[in-house]
Amino acid sequence: MVVALALTVAGVPAWAVTGDYAATGERTEAIMARLRRSRLYSRDVNSKPAQLHQPRAETMTAFLEQMDARFGGVASWLTDHGLSAADLAALRLKLRAPTTTLPR
Numbered sequence: 001m002v003v004a005l006a007l008t009v010a011g012v013p014a015w016a017v018t019g020d021y022a023a024t025g026e027r028t029e030a031i032m033a034r035l036r037r038s039r040l041y042s043r044d045v046n047s048k049p050a051q052l053h054q055p056r057a058e059t060m061t062a063f064l065e066q067m068d069a070r071f072g073g074v075a076s077w078l079t080d081h082g083l084s085a086a087d088l089a090a091l092r093l094k095l096r097a098p099t100t101t102l103p104r
Contacts, residue, residue: 010095
């Protein structure tokens, strides 16, 4: 959800944010395996069927629709919860900056 908020603020279209969220399902099993080894998370993770942890595109679609309908959008919700306009601008700038290739 945090990544979805950041991507939305950066201007990524909702369909792409939803696709990115759903694509994390490719890593769900590896993430779950790591959490199963954690003293902090293992009890909770092991108490539910693995499929409950699988991201579903419709969940993100509904989340983004509700952010728009109930709060006037992600940026509005974030500023209502303490992010300043300068913070939003810095986030947008950072996420939209061209990537650089690291020397090998």
